[in-house]
Amino acid sequence: MPAIVTNKFRIHNAKQFVEAFDEISTTSGAAITDASGLLNTNMYLFIGKVTAWSDDTAPPTPTDSVSNTVYNHWRDMIAAKKIGSTDVSHVCPRYNWTSGTNYFAYTHANNALFDQTFYVMTEDYNVYKCLSNNNTDGASTTKPTGTGTSIVTTGDGYKWKFMYQISA
Structure with a gap:
């Protein structure tokens, strides 16, 4: 059923x-x-x-x-x-930012969102959500940086939103 x-x-x-x-x-x-x-x-x-x-x-x-x-x-x-x-704690899969990887842009209308890499963690333990993947679904080649509240646009055309930092 x-x-x-x-x-x-x-x-x-x-x-x-x-x-x-x-x-x-x-x-x-x-x-x-x-x-x-x-x-x-x-x-x-x-x-x-x-x-x-x-x-x-x-x-x-x-x-x-x-x-x-x-x-x-x-x-x-x-x-x-x-x-x-x-x-016990709630967790989600860890996706390290890797140059040359295609990341999916977040959209609340995507039913398969939780099966896709729409967020990353950098070596600084900063977590970013992908808001736009340069409209061509090209590979990300520039690591997102910064911890401000504004959207981070990287040289590869990706747009990222800093979400939070994980304590080491």
């Missing part, structure tokens, strides 16, 4: 996932009760499956079976760490 999963819905689910690390409940379940009698949900990240598959280039497709969803991960688990909300 076809369905429309919007970007707004995806973002909502991502926020709900992060919030789940701090949720408490007054209902019963598999959780630890604190001094006030509320149940704190515990979440863990684990690693496992240290043995090779018969073909490491084509691992088996997961199945929705009791064996696969209930037992196998416990059997294969070798280490686990309790995860809290301070251990």
